[in-house]
Amino acid sequence: MADNKPINWAYPFKAAGEDSKEVSDPQIYFDALAKAKDGFYPMGANGPSPYAATPATTDSEAAPAREALTFYSLYMHLLDWAGYEATGAPEPAEFLAPTSYAVKPTANDPLMGLRVRALSEDVSSEVLALLPKGCKVTVGEAHSVKPQYKKLLSIDDGAAIPAIPSDTVGWVYEAELTGNTVADKATDTEPTLTLSHQGLRVRKEGKGTGSIIGVLPRGAMLKVGEKQRSGYCKVLEVTDYRGVPALPSGSDGKPLGYVFFESLETKKTNPSAFDSVHLLPKPYVIKAGELVGHIGRYQNHNESTAKQRLHLEVFTCEDVPAFIEKSRAVGEKLPDDQRTLIKVDKGSKIVQPVAADAHVEAGVDVRLCSDSPKNGCWVKVQKYTICNADKNSELGTYNSTKLTYTLSVAQKTTLASRMGVDATDMPDQVDFLKVYSNSLEGGDAHDYESGSIPTTHTWRKVGAMAGKPFWVKRSALNAQGRRTSMAGSLDAWTEFPCIAVWKVRPAVTCAYCPLVPGKRYPMSAKPSTLRRCPGGTSPSVTWRATTFPVGRQKKT
Template sequence: MTIKKIDNFNFPVGEKQLSQDAYYKALSEANSGFYPFGENGIWHGGFHIDEGVLKKVDNDGILRCMAHGEVVAYRVNNIYHKIVYLDNVELKTPYKEQQKVAYFSTGFTLVRHLLQMPKIAGATATPPSITLYSLYMHQLDWYGYQQKGQESGSQVDYPCYWQAQAGKVDEKKAETIAGSVIREKGKDTKIVGLLLKGSKVRLGEQKANMSGWYKIVSITAGTVVTPNGLQNELGNITGYVWHNDIGKTAADRPTGKTAEANKDYEICKEDNKKVGKPEVEVKGIAVYGTANDSQKLTYLPQTATFELDGQENGYAKIRKIDNCTVPAVLVAENGGDEAPHKGYVKLTSLIVTQLKPEKLDKVVVLKTPVPINKGDFIGYIGHNVSQSERFDEPKEAPLSNMKRALDKQLPPMAHIELLTCDDLPAFITKTRALAGKLPESEKSIILVEKEARLVQAAKPAGWLSSGVAIHFTDTTESYYIKIKPVYTVNLPSRFFHTSTEQPLFDPGVGKVVNGINGKIQAKSPSAQPYTLTASEKMYVRRIYPELTEADIPDKVELISGGKGQDTTLPSVYSEPANDEDFFTIRFMIENKPYWIAASKVLHLNGEDGQLNSSVSYWHDFPLSLDDNLSPQEKKRNTVCYPRTVSLISLENDGLIAIEDENTKWVQVTALDEQTLPIHGWVNIKDNAQAHIKRRSPWHWPGFETIEEKASIGELSDKIGKNKVAKLDLADYTPAMRALHQILTGTLIYSTQRKKDLPPPTFTDRDLKEGLRRSWTAELIGHLLVKYESEWYADEALSKWNEIDDLFEEEKQQQKVIIEAGLDKLGITEPYLRDFALDVVDEAHEHVKSNWQLEKAQRIKPSLWWKQVAQAQTQNQTTSTEQSNANTNTNTSKLSNLSTDGKAWFIHPVAMVDYFNVRSAEIIFPLKVKPINNFDMQFGKNFNWTKNNNQTAFSSSRNGGRKHAGRDLYTEPKEDIIAVSDGVVLKINEFYCYTHQITVKHHTNSGREFIIRYGEVDKESIKVKTGDFVKQGTVLAKTGLLLRNVRATDPQSRIIEVDIDGESKKMTPLMVINGKIIYMLHLEYYSGNSGLDLKKSLTDKSKKPYERRDDLTDPIELLKEGYSNSFGADLE
């Protein structure tokens, strides 16, 4: 089995991913459960997601896997555990019928991950790697899943790592069935059936004049495949079988003119996959005798459905088969009605329709870990009702089938952790030593050092009025974008003068015209050239005073004459405000650049259109490093506390401004010397701005490793003492000291607040405040702490028993405080003082008794670490190898959990969008496998990887031309994606009503080349010339080659399609076996003739390809991308 390496981390809740800042702020809304320890001083290696957090991020209650990996263990409660507290024991009716309870889940999922540094160019050594684990604790119980299934209209998801209970054949994964031929009249005649290997048949006479071909009389056991499917009897099939396909030795085969009449001959070969005329392939699912492929029993048709009884080694055990005829070989002896059938099927060949945990209330350690991808369903958030949240519940349920309180009555809560049992400091040291050798594209962390200056946008040059149209000249996803204003103006007809210039089009024909910037415009209104006079320009400037005389061109477009158009709505005709007739002109400002904030034109979705409000503009890029600020302005914008920000998060939040291809600015928030937040921009071009550096995540900037050795009792004791009396900093534990330093940087401790505040006491209030401030939240997230997991303990709970000894000390401390208070109040009466102290004794006894309940009934049932670690050691579930889809380097061994419970804990939010491991330089240009793949429906005759068919590079075309690329066939309109980063050079028409997109690509290692993505669907194109595209960006969808209908075309071939907004009847060029083919035609240019289009890619003089000289077969690039995208090599 292989494990897919980590490429990045997601937050475990919410489909839409937010920034680290947003997640830290959301976590500040939790009631409790902060990293690295709680208000009670108990170690806490993760964070809680409760109702407060869910309101800020997502409220669907679903937990999703944070990164690619494999599930190694899980536990699902049948019904939540319940603690019954003793609060109501002494109470009278009606309260005695109630009891104080707290429901909680011990359900969890443990996922193992592999994090590996990218390979250094030219290096031969395997890059450093580390094994991580993510934990998802307190999940929904099995009863909760059942209740969800009973809700009206509910769609219930089930984790992929549970055991399959039922399934159906996945038609996309169905196998082509192979067998031994039955030929209608013997050798070289029509194949009327395929006999599956192992089938037993009765034979008759040998075919006259055709030695070795025997007539088949009947099937006594087994299956025959026909064009219509699978059957267990011959039916109306008549034909002959070849004697060498029978038996394993000559003694097992028929001889002479007639076969033995009562002998069952066994079929021993399966060397043909075609049947019928025309020949077709029949697909089905293979059934095996054991949980491996060593003994194939038979095939079943695609209609088959299964009830299953567990799984092993990637195979599901069959309990019952439905929706097809079941061959005798799959009938279980003494199986009964509940399990009448037998055999195994590959899980990968099934669509699993029902799953269930392998065991309930038990830790399940998977012998074979189950792969899981980032974002996959882990489970539903469950509950962990704390002692302080306990509530009254009737001792007897109001309904007999009600097993617990309803989910809506219980507060949702999940506990999330990320950890490693490897040597994390050593791993960081290794990666830091190599990080400087990574390419610039890997440097996705911006380090904002002390003394860095945040840049503010310059004062706008002016304002564009609402109603002015704009033309986008820049389609990059940037905070500021370039546009050209387009003005449509109604001029009084008294200005109109005759023009002798020829129109841009024939208005009588009513065709589309090339309007501004060569773009195709609507058919109406019509347009023709018109020359403005000086008086007309002056009139225009009176309407739009922001325009200069130079802005208004001499030649404009005349849109209409006579009754004019509304100035602000040029596409809507309206009567003028007075009786004077108007004519309408349109022009674009070409003499100067315009920059605007992209957020002001979101309503246009990147398409040319009108402003719906006034928008400020700049003629120069709004951000500049020009040092023309006053000393006060410099001081106000100078960073005093360093921080790091993720370039990936900034991209997701739209906080990147692209000045040109080589210059980017990012918006950051930092602290000034008053510890007050400041916002502004920094230039991230290498060495462009002082104190601004780009770092790779493998530098681990700002991260601090801390080995905390205080026991639970010591940690709790010190934090407790710090609440009631000032604990000397020298007595702080390492983790306390680090957290203290961070929290004193929060706004509460700013110089604008009281300077005599006591030090942080690590209360929930302190931790919430820290998470609300992005700079302190980042520092908390960068604490990497080694400690013993709270899910590990010995049988006696020794470490938790340390808390017991603290109760007496705490009680005595409280008595001292109360006695001091009584003295201050002048209360000296012994009975009053004794009463007050007795209350303390009673309260502490109550607390101690509840603590004993918590230990025995909550903490102990929640433990799992020891069981998993022991099982891993016994099962040796160290998975193995890295996926070929993620690396070409040597494999890295995965490690198990530590046997002593010690681990390095990492704040999961610190990893969100932190890594962007792009181990694949090249990916496949489609999100799906082509249907002319070797293992798909057209693989044999149209296999794009082979050189023996029309899809291949260099295959012959009409007129002696040779094919200049590779054709990838698909289902209708599949997404085409960029194989690597690049820039769009050109988009134009291609063959047969399709278009092409030409992209200059580059990779992290410095490879550069040009790809022509041809025969794409015109209407689906999502990019424009000049766009920068990232690897995986959707460029367009696969296209359909069309030609005009001919009189000889059968009606069945003619389809109706939309072309340029008109419905037309056309004939598809590519139809195979009645299936209309969509495709991507891909051409590869090495760049030897230039990495631009100064030399056109198409050159009719260059025979035989009619392409420029650096055209190359793209097969190796496609194979590389295929392996990286699909994790498999091509046959």
């Protein structure tokens, strides 16, 4: 690949002979390897090693428009399926054995639908069965005594639970039908008759109040999307339903509905093929950081036992130098805000954060300073301290728009003592946190919404950014610049953590020779037997002493 031209042994290979054609069936290659007498091949301890080959397209910001490099990565000697079945083995990659879920055996949501009754002329009735949601039926004439009931002629889609004998006449309540379908209006349950069909409700929307559109029986297998904040997840596919009828599907043919994620249990599935080359039915997108596989075992021909090894290749058959030159040409024309890469020369010393020299106590929140960086790993903050204050004597003028109270010098001193900060660090105003009470301790506290506050409750809960600014990790704060958790203490830095520290070097007294500019010797190092200065030509040229000024020495 020195000349960056496509190599002639790149897959797919051509068959031998004058009329050679590219061979696209991977199994042919494995069959050929089985006949080989010697050489280095991707063979594991028990045969061909598992491998994964993935193309990855890299579109650089500095790359010319509509141009990209396609890299291929080949992972060989990965862990085989027997390794994954061993006790304590890691979970395989998603594309190798997709994660599936099953309804837990403890799920006890009852089947819901429309009752089928046996009605007699004396108006007595008996529940024969339940038509689950989704069933479609045909009804006939109305009952002579209870005309709101219609005769069930047939079940066109789905089935009754339990099955109704063919010679039994059943009646259904017409008002609970949606057209000819058992749908949202039908909310009957018969736990005794449908006990074996209990399971997990499927809702139309991903929330606990969503309309129920079906029930997945215990043990039903399915694939789902990510768990949402509501605790529900989207049903993507039902691989083993065993319910009646099937869940309704959308226009894309996929099932509708959401299920409660905690009512599911994971199930390990097996790959669709063993001991052969398996081509995925459709490409699987592997994002950066996602699992490709685990290191397996490989045995060289001159080794007695197999060892853990990974053979990884990353290559491209395109003209890399030409692409780089084109990228540089485009990069010269980019505006400054798109020049997002920086070159760090070999041997450069990287400044690491110093150890934290302060902390924020548990239960104490912070707020961002106005001059805190908008991005980066570090933020500049101040403690946000809270206390109760008497509005009549300890607070000044109230601003109903900004919800703040002004502070006099005396009031700053009072609140600073209560908040545990220095009075000189107190701001000119504090925030009203919309809580009022009747004592310093916050007795009989109420949330303030609007209107007037009873004169018996003169105490206000206030807060302020107080104390000297310091630095914390941005990852410890939420999007609003507040602590994500106040359960424990938070590391803090009084100065920016990654700035180079300058160590002051004290002044020193040195000896120097006027004939050798720039040469200095500590006084203690001057030889007592030295009669002549270095470079001096006459004994009359003697040493001279001087004190050099204070300097700075950078410490990284």
